[in-house]
Amino acid sequence: xxxxxxxxxxxxxxxxxxxxxxxxxxxxxxxxxxxxxxxxxxxxxxxxxxxxxxxxxxxxxxxxxxxxxxxxxxxxxxxxxxxxxxxxxxxxxxxxxxxxxxxxxxxxxxxxxxxxxxxxxxxxxxxxxxxxxxxxxxxxxxxxxxxxxxxxxxxxxxxxxxxxxxxxxxxxxxxxxxxxxxxxxxxxxxxxxxxxxxxxxxxxxxxxxxxxxxxxxxxxxxxxxxxxxxxxxxxxxxxxxxxxxxxxxxxxxxxxxxxxxxxxxxxxxxxxxxxxxxxxxxxxxxxxxxxxxxxxxxxxxxxxxxxxxxxxxxxxxxxxxxxxxxxxxxxxxxxxxxxxxxxxxxxxx
Amino acid sequence: xxxxxxxxxxxxxxxxxxxxxxxxxxxxxxxxxxxxxxxxxxxxxxxxxxxxxxxxxxxxxxxxxxxxxxxxxxxxxxxxxxxxxxxxxxxxxxxxxxxxxxxxxxxxxxxxxxxxxxxxxxxxxxxxxxxxxxxxxxxxxxxxxxxxxxxxxxxxxxxxxxxxxxxxxxxxxxxxxxxxxxxxxxxxxxxxxxxxxxxxxxxxxxxxxxxxxxxxxxxxxxxxxxxxxxxxxxxxxxxxxxxxxxxxxxxxxxxxxxxxxxxxxxxxxx
Numbered sequence: 001x002x003x004x005x006x007x008x009x010x011x012x013x014x015x016x017x018x019x020x021x022x023x024x025x026x027x028x029x030x031x032x033x034x035x036x037x038x039x040x041x042x043x044x045x046x047x048x049x050x051x052x053x054x055x056x057x058x059x060x061x062x063x064x065x066x067x068x069x070x071x072x073x074x075x076x077x078x079x080x081x082x083x084x085x086x087x088x089x090x091x092x093x094x095x096x097x098x099x100x101x102x103x104x105x106x107x108x109x110x111x112x113x114x115x116x117x118x119x120x121x122x123x124x125x126x127x128x129x130x131x132x133x134x135x136x137x138x139x140x141x142x143x144x145x146x147x148x149x150x151x152x153x154x155x156x157x158x159x160x161x162x163x164x165x166x167x168x169x170x171x172x173x174x175x176x177x178x179x180x181x182x183x184x185x186x187x188x189x190x191x192x193x194x195x196x197x198x199x200x201x202x203x204x205x206x207x208x209x210x211x212x213x214x215x216x217x218x219x220x221x222x223x224x225x226x227x228x229x230x231x232x233x234x235x236x237x238x239x240x241x242x243x244x245x246x247x248x249x250x251x252x253x254x255x256x257x258x259x260x261x262x263x264x265x266x267x268x269x270x271x272x273x274x275x276x277x278x279x280x281x282x283x284x285x286x287x288x289x290x291x292x293x294x295x296x297x298x299x300x301x302x303x304x305x306x307x308x309x310x311x312x313x314x315x316x317x318x319x320x321x322x323x324x325x326x327x328x329x330x331x332x333x334x335x336x337x338x339x340x341x342x343x344x345x346x347x348x349x
Numbered sequence: 350x351x352x353x354x355x356x357x358x359x360x361x362x363x364x365x366x367x368x369x370x371x372x373x374x375x376x377x378x379x380x381x382x383x384x385x386x387x388x389x390x391x392x393x394x395x396x397x398x399x400x401x402x403x404x405x406x407x408x409x410x411x412x413x414x415x416x417x418x419x420x421x422x423x424x425x426x427x428x429x430x431x432x433x434x435x436x437x438x439x440x441x442x443x444x445x446x447x448x449x450x451x452x453x454x455x456x457x458x459x460x461x462x463x464x465x466x467x468x469x470x471x472x473x474x475x476x477x478x479x480x481x482x483x484x485x486x487x488x489x490x491x492x493x494x495x496x497x498x499x500x501x502x503x504x505x506x507x508x509x510x511x512x513x514x515x516x517x518x519x520x521x522x523x524x525x526x527x528x529x530x531x532x533x534x535x536x537x538x539x540x541x542x543x544x545x546x547x548x549x550x551x552x553x554x555x556x557x558x559x560x561x562x563x564x565x566x567x568x569x570x571x572x573x574x575x576x577x578x579x580x581x582x583x584x585x586x587x588x589x590x591x592x593x594x595x596x597x598x599x600x601x602x603x604x605x606x607x608x609x610x611x612x613x614x615x616x617x618x619x
């Protein structure tokens with residue numbers, strides 16, 4: 001060679017030309033996309049009686065359900081990539097909705113400052129979760145399980161003491177309710193697509209952008225991938241993890257606000273059980289249980305898949321008890337696929 | 350204090366973990382364009398020593414002097430701000446992350462887009478390619494996960510990273526210990542390359558045969574104590590080996606070694 005060729009001009013001979021398809025398959029979110037499309041067509045067949053494909057009302061139903069899962073699945077996926085779990089993310093929805101109900105109906109606050117307080121409450125719970133995990137080095141599984149049970153008790157006992165029932169009603173009596181309802185919980189079109197679907201899409205884009213395009217995203221990957229290594233090069237791992245816990249509880253609080261505005265009332269048991277759904281969404285989206293790898297876009301497709309299953313089983317006129325079995329099967333398939341993809345990412349070119 | 354101060358000097362460093370004395374009155378120094386080797390067997394205190402030099406731990410006694418000024422490091426960031434970079438045994442790299450993300454981890458280049466600071470991935474990838482190429486390291490694709498690189502390649506990326514980030518002092522923690530003969534040779538070559546660029550290198554190893562060819566100065570640790578600092582002119586390879594293994598104990602060991610060596614090869618090389 002007469003002159004040194006620019007290294008980028010000539011592809012390395014060891015770089016086997018990978019087609020776009022092979023490249024796609026090493027991405028963590030593609031499995032979730034393929035799965036979501038597959039589930040869609042499964043119900044296109046079995047729920048053909050209700051015109052699953054063609055009826056926008058049907059799509060409005062399952063996207064509503066998917067948004068309920070997908071909004072919180074965004075920070076849960078980021079948290080898992082950061083190497084932690086939050087089992088209190090489900091019950092936080094109930095706690096936040098009930099708090100909003102209390103502030104609106106018993107403290108007679110305007111809905112906007114009440115919503116601001118609820119968000120602060122969410123951030124504080126997340127901070128406590130995060131600080132406890134970071135300071136004690138206990139597994140977040142145990143720490144947030146404790147938070148889960150503490151909040152569950154507070155939700156039931158508090159609601160009963162306040163109202164004598166298991167729900168707080170008449171949240172729409174608060175000042176400013178209609179404007180807030182329009183912004184968070186109204187219908188978008190005549191087919192009653194919910195505005196929360198936009199929140200779901202928006203939060204997903206923000207989460208994916210954070211992960212791919214910001215320094216914080218780099219820190220999230222490293223905090224989950226190898227916290228010791230990350231600390232050694234100066235990444236503030238503890239602060240990153242605390243921020244992720246705060247985001248998770250904060251978004252769960254937002255979800256609680258959305259539900260309270262939509263239903264105009266809040267059940268004491270609301271949100272319980274959803275923490276696992278969020279984790280399933282994240283795992284379907286390619287998040288490894290060991291952290292350091294995953295995708296927010298994937299969690300989006302995971303939520304879409306679970307939303308379709310939830311509604312599709314009803315539309316196909318199957319016994320809805322099968323929903324759990326479906327969810328379990330999806331989780332199982334996702335974990336197996338992730339193990340495969342991880343091996344590829346770790347070893348292949 | 351010396352009239353001509355060293356680039357980095359550790360003076361009488363001691364470190365205790367509870368009632369365990371990890372280091373007792375250990376001193377070492379390095380100047381630009383030199384390689385100081387810290388030698389010692391497992392448990393000699395090498396790791397504790399570099400953790401103090403790199404700002405991970407604070408010494409219980411003794412002082413660190415950079416350019417003649419005493420410094421106190423409370424975190425690795427403080428050390429890095431003064432140009433002291435450490436390449437750890439575990440390489441401080443995240444296997445599942447790409448080369449470029451690892452290269453810039455903790456010091457990500459950013460660009461302003463409207464009101465927000467974004468990761469400048471295009472610049473980052475370009476720099477990674479160029480820097481590695483300049484050190485003669487041939488990587489395939491800056492997007493590939495670090496976990497797919499060989500041990501020597503990873504080590505080289507780590508060294509290139511430190512040099513790129515303006516390391517004036519490069520602390521290498523056992524960079525050759527997990528490598529085969531050939532790859533260890535490659536890493537030793539990068540050490541000399543860094544030295545020739547004017548970097549002060551502190552090379553921690555338990556292998557005197559890796560240390561001797563590249564080192565200008567040798568500090569030998571044994572059970573947390575320093576056995577002294579030797580310029581290359583003051584010590585030959587065999588003396589280095591002898592000191593490292595603890596003098597008296599080595600008399601017997603050397604005997605055994607010679608017996609084994611005689612068995613393995615009829616012509617024992619030095």
